[in-house]
Amino acid sequence: MTDRSHKPRWTPPLRRRRTPDWATQTPTWQDARPGVIADALKTASARPSGNWFVVGASRDLRADERPHGRTVGGVEIVLWRSDTGLVHAGPGVCPHLGAPLRDSRVVCGTLVCHWHGLALDGAAFAGWEPYPVHDDGVLLWVRLDEIGGEEPLDMPVVPVRPATGNGVDAVFTAVGRCEPQDVVANRLDPWHGSWFHPYSFVDLTVARAPRGGVDDAFVVDVSFRVTGALVVPVRAEFTAPEPRTVVMRITEGEGATSIVETHATPLTGEGDGQPRTAVVEAIVAASDRRGFALARAAAPALRPLMRRAAGRLWRDDLAYAERRWALRSTGRFPG
Ligand code: FES
Ligand SMILES: [Fe+2]
Incomplete structure (x- = not known):
C-alpha cells in the first residue's frame, strides 16, 4: 500500500456556516476606538508617497489611437501608450491654444492635437513638460510634484504582490464625494466588516x-461569504504603505498572499469645497490550488466578477467615506 501520509491532505476551500442573525453578532464599536483609527490614519499620512498618484489600470491603456484623460488634484493630465508599450503622461492642455489633449489622437506613438496638429512624442516640447510615469504591470502611476508637495521619489511605493503569472488581477474604479483620507479611514476601520457588509463577511474579529x-498592521480573522452558507475563512492583514494606499493581504488560509490594494486619488484640488476622490482598487488573487491554473486561464471571464464583488462593497464603503467627509466638513464628526 502506498504511504500517502507525507502528502498534504486536500482540504476543501469552502466551509459551511449557518447564516448568523445579523443583530446577534458581537458588537465591535467598543473595540473600534476612533483614536486607534485616527492614529493609523496619521501614521499613513506621514509616510512618503514621493508625489505618485494612481491613475488607473495598466491594462486599460492600450497602444491604440485613444489617449486617456484624467484629472488629479484639479490638474488635467493626458496619458498614452506608444507602440513599444511605453506609457507617456503630461499636462492635458495643448500648449498651443489649450485644446483638451484627451480628445487628440495617437499616430505611430505620437500624440497629435486635433485642433491644429501639434505633435508630442512624450518629450518636452513648446512649453509642454512630461510627467514621470510608472507602469507596474497592474496600475499606472503619475508623479505630480506640485500636487503632492513632498520630496519626489524616483518610484512609487508599490505594494508587494503575488509573483507575476501567479495571480489573477482585476482593477475596480469608483468616485466619491470625499477626500482621500476618508477612503483611507474607511479601510483602516476593519471592525465594520461583518456589520456593514454582512453579504460579504461573517465572523470578523480583529x-x-x-x-x-x-x-x-491590523490583523483580522474573517470568513468571506462566497454564496449563501458557503464561506472561506482567512486571516488578513491591513497596512497603509503610503498616505493614499491601504493593502489587505491574506496571510493564512485559502488564497494566502492574495492582496486587495485600495488607492485613493484626489480628483479635485486642495481646498475645493466639493472634493471628489477616485478609488482605484487592484485585486490580485493567488492560490496554490491546482484548479487555480484554470482560473488564470479564465481570467478575462473572472475579472468582471471580481469587479462586481468589489463594486458592491465600495457602494457601501463610499457611503461611509462620503458621510465621514460630510460630517468633518461641517464640524459634526464625533470625537
Ligand atoms: S490647440 Fe493644439 S495644436 Fe492648436
Ligand atoms: Fe468596508
Whole structure:
C-alpha cells in the first residue's frame, strides 16, 4: 500500500456556516476606538508617497489611437501608450491654444492635437513638460510634484504582490464625494466588516490592532461569504504603505498572499469645497490550488466578477467615506 501520509491532505476551500442573525453578532464599536483609527490614519499620512498618484489600470491603456484623460488634484493630465508599450503622461492642455489633449489622437506613438496638429512624442516640447510615469504591470502611476508637495521619489511605493503569472488581477474604479483620507479611514476601520457588509463577511474579529511604530498592521480573522452558507475563512492583514494606499493581504488560509490594494486619488484640488476622490482598487488573487491554473486561464471571464464583488462593497464603503467627509466638513464628526 502506498504511504500517502507525507502528502498534504486536500482540504476543501469552502466551509459551511449557518447564516448568523445579523443583530446577534458581537458588537465591535467598543473595540473600534476612533483614536486607534485616527492614529493609523496619521501614521499613513506621514509616510512618503514621493508625489505618485494612481491613475488607473495598466491594462486599460492600450497602444491604440485613444489617449486617456484624467484629472488629479484639479490638474488635467493626458496619458498614452506608444507602440513599444511605453506609457507617456503630461499636462492635458495643448500648449498651443489649450485644446483638451484627451480628445487628440495617437499616430505611430505620437500624440497629435486635433485642433491644429501639434505633435508630442512624450518629450518636452513648446512649453509642454512630461510627467514621470510608472507602469507596474497592474496600475499606472503619475508623479505630480506640485500636487503632492513632498520630496519626489524616483518610484512609487508599490505594494508587494503575488509573483507575476501567479495571480489573477482585476482593477475596480469608483468616485466619491470625499477626500482621500476618508477612503483611507474607511479601510483602516476593519471592525465594520461583518456589520456593514454582512453579504460579504461573517465572523470578523480583529486579532490585533496597530501598536504604534513599525507595528502598524491590523490583523483580522474573517470568513468571506462566497454564496449563501458557503464561506472561506482567512486571516488578513491591513497596512497603509503610503498616505493614499491601504493593502489587505491574506496571510493564512485559502488564497494566502492574495492582496486587495485600495488607492485613493484626489480628483479635485486642495481646498475645493466639493472634493471628489477616485478609488482605484487592484485585486490580485493567488492560490496554490491546482484548479487555480484554470482560473488564470479564465481570467478575462473572472475579472468582471471580481469587479462586481468589489463594486458592491465600495457602494457601501463610499457611503461611509462620503458621510465621514460630510460630517468633518461641517464640524459634526464625533470625537
Ligand atoms: S490647440 Fe493644439 S495644436 Fe492648436
Ligand atoms: Fe468596508
